[in-house]
Amino acid sequence: MEAATSIKPIIRVAALSGSLRKTSFHTGLLRAAIDLTKESVPGMEIEYIDISPLPLINTDLEINGTYPPVVEAFRLKILDADSILFASPEYNFSVSAPLKNALDWASRAPNVWADKPAAILSTGGSSGGGRAQYHLRQIGVFLDLHFINKPEFTLNAFQPPQKFDAEGNLVDEAAKEKLKQVLVSLQAFTLRLQR
Template identity: 40%
Template sequence: MTVKIGFIVGSLRTASYNKKVAEKFAELLPADFEAVFLEIGNLPLYNEDLDVDGKVPVEWQAFRDQAAALDGFFFFTPEYNRSVPAALKNALDVGSRPYGASIWGGKPALVVSVSPGAISGFGANHHLRQSLVFLDMPTLQQPEAYIGGINNLIDDNGDIAEGTVNFFRTIISKYVDFYNKLKG
């Protein structure tokens, strides 16, 4: 059986470093794990007034249906003003509602923060983890995945430095072990 992992990239920028890192993670997954990229840039902002029969935006419902069918999640986030981008937080909110119908509960998560800065998206990484605790998503604790100075780790061809790719392999291996322990 193939384990389907939702990949959610918080940066909407076409040439996003987070997107490049997510694509590399997808390539490195073991054969029995499959990356499923979820679109979050098209989700209208969450508004409870719209979360009633006949008003639910089709984008919300499509996202909820797709995410509900997945086994776990990898979140890739830049840091905006010491927190996560609004699009990523909105996706969490859309998936957690209506009350009692969250699609997130019990699904193992991984948080990767990617930044050109030296502190590697530390604030965003930890803000995201706070939300995941509330959403009942067990999250891999070690190794922590802070990818700082990313602009110095990617060459002109878009290739990521081999030492960094090896770190990605370690993270993935630990997540697979974590996932298998949780899901038995």
């Protein structure tokens, strides 16, 4: 009798960067995460979702229970994802305006964030974006998001050795390993919640 083999299902992850800069370190973290899933985290596929086309939230744009096409397309991407990966910069001790806008659009009825597992990546100055992460976790309580608790990923982008290149790509190997552990944890948590 052959031994049964367990095959992990593919976890589909929607990845959002709260920074719109062309050479954003946060978007660079998501690119690194996508590369890591191809190299060393089998069973996980990450899709980068560009939030820059979303209009500022305005309920006047909701007509007969429908949303503008760009908002509908964004909401469907979130709904279809098994889990969410946020790259959240810290602006004034909180999340950025573009990320909050995306959070608000996808929370409109029906709330497509509900019951999604999630993880947060942040980089920046001395706190590495940690205060924004805690604020995002508070928002997630109302949105019914379920964040992994460990490992946390905060990264001081300006402390040697160099963490990012001129294009915003993550080049620090220790940070890549830490990022990989976040992805493995998100994958395991997602599978656990799906069961």
